[in-house]
Amino acid sequence: MTVDDTAARIRTTGKPRFVSAQDVAHRAGVSRSAVSRAFTPGASIAEETRKKVIKAAAELGYQVNDLARGLLANHSRLVGIVATKPEVGFRADLSAALAKALIRRGSVPLLINTGETKDELAAAQQTLFGHRAEATIILSGSPPASFVDLARRNGQPLVVIGRSEPETDHVMVDNSAAARLAARLFVARGFTRLGLAGSRSATPSIVEREQAFCDEAARLGARVAVARGTDTDYAGGLAAGRALLAGQPRPRAIFCVNDLVALGVTDAARTDLALTVPGDVAVIGFDDIPQADWLAYRLTTFRQDAELMAGRAVAVLDARQRRPTGPLISERIEARLVVRHSFVPKP
Numbered sequence: 001m002t003v004d005d006t007a008a009r010i011r012t013t014g015k016p017r018f019v020s021a022q023d024v025a026h027r028a029g030v031s032r033s034a035v036s037r038a039f040t041p042g043a044s045i046a047e048e049t050r051k052k053v054i055k056a057a058a059e060l061g062y063q064v065n066d067l068a069r070g071l072l073a074n075h076s077r078l079v080g081i082v083a084t085k086p087e088v089g090f091r092a093d094l095s096a097a098l099a100k101a102l103i104r105r106g107s108v109p110l111l112i113n114t115g116e117t118k119d120e121l122a123a124a125q126q127t128l129f130g131h132r133a134e135a136t137i138i139l140s141g142s143p144p145a146s147f148v149d150l151a152r153r154n155g156q157p158l159v160v161i162g163r164s165e166p167e168t169d170h171v172m173v174d175n176s177a178a179a180r181l182a183a184r185l186f187v188a189r190g191f192t193r194l195g196l197a198g199s200r201s202a203t204p205s206i207v208e209r210e211q212a213f214c215d216e217a218a219r220l221g222a223r224v225a226v227a228r229g230t231d232t233d234y235a236g237g238l239a240a241g242r243a244l245l246a247g248q249p250r251p252r253a254i255f256c257v258n259d260l261v262a263l264g265v266t267d268a269a270r271t272d273l274a275l276t277v278p279g280d281v282a283v284i285g286f287d288d289i290p291q292a293d294w295l296a297y298r299l300t301t302f303r304q305d306a307e308l309m310a311g312r313a314v315a316v317l318d319a320r321q322r323r324p325t326g327p328l329i330s331e332r333i334e335a336r337l338v339v340r341h342s343f344v345p346k347p
Contacts, residue, residue, distance in 0.1 A: 019062040028056035079107045083139040090287040097310035157320040163204035171331040178302040178335040179212035186253040195251030197240035198228040237264020253282040282343040298341035
């Protein structure tokens, strides 16, 4: 069988069909079992036969059916990446980094968007567990505890990123240390009227950043005005920025719970009130998304390294699969300060 034969069959029947192992066997002039052995590491096969099979497979565009192999071995190689709004902010970078890390591992990433309604959530759960994913990675945000419970009941290895769940392996950035450092840096510059631009989404990471910043500022004798947008997005930042900057006395520096919020705060300051950043109000964000380095913002922020976090999460997953009953694994990663234009610490 040639590539032209396959194309002609599709045109005739109107139904595409993947090149099969039998097609490869026919072209190479070997048995079907020889094709299987050629693609099975460690299997017994003459080198000349293996080369004939590999050559025929390349000519036909054949790929091993990993899904079928996984079903036979009761090992799907699918790994679910569960997130709410995976397209937003740092979650988009982290989802992409996880997909790359899982592919390098030899796994098949399956992105599950939980949606925001009960029906969407039920459909997401059915997709993940109905496909018998071998493991699940849950991102920070608002995926509910039901995902964690279902993973446990199905015997899945589970890694949670950006939040801590009881009896669950997790990878977290050190939100508290970064937020406390932001408060200390502001006060060290002589700023004692501070603002916190938060979010009513109240995800675990957001709550930790808010509490740590306010606690440290209070310890240092600074006053903090708090405003929260509906979500941790640009619109939420605009709303929080307008609320903070419309009042008097106006905060001299604002810590934002993520970069999207910080961009909204910055535009509220410059567009609504014709304030300069950092001349009239200094701004620090969190995440270091690509937009933070845009010339319009040049945002000082705390960097979450998506590639590093993804690598750690996959390493935790590997460790859990090697030792299913081992002790819980907890990874905490530093969020490094990236200084740009919106706030420059005192030397």
